[in-house]
Amino acid sequence: MKVGDIVKLKGAPGPRNSGAAGVIVRIFEKKCWRTQERGPTVDWRKIDPEPHADVMLNDGVMSFPVAELVLVV
Numbered sequence: 001m002k003v004g005d006i007v008k009l010k011g012a013p014g015p016r017n018s019g020a021a022g023v024i025v026r027i028f029e030k031k032c033w034r035t036q037e038r039g040p041t042v043d044w045r046k047i048d049p050e051p052h053a054d055v056m057l058n059d060g061v062m063s064f065p066v067a068e069l070v071l072v073v
Contacts, residue, residue, distance in 0.1 A: 022057035
């Protein structure tokens, strides 16, 4: 994925997922602790940064891991 791509959030619509498409405005790397996979005790030394994207959705910009986005064709 790259800046300018149109994307949607994977999965069913919910509180963080309106189902709307958005435009990637920035790609960057940061660490993301996945509690459901690694448990509630955070240890940043155990994980590496992963790609994230700032996505312009509706009236704002939100950050998401690229792994949670799907390209709209």
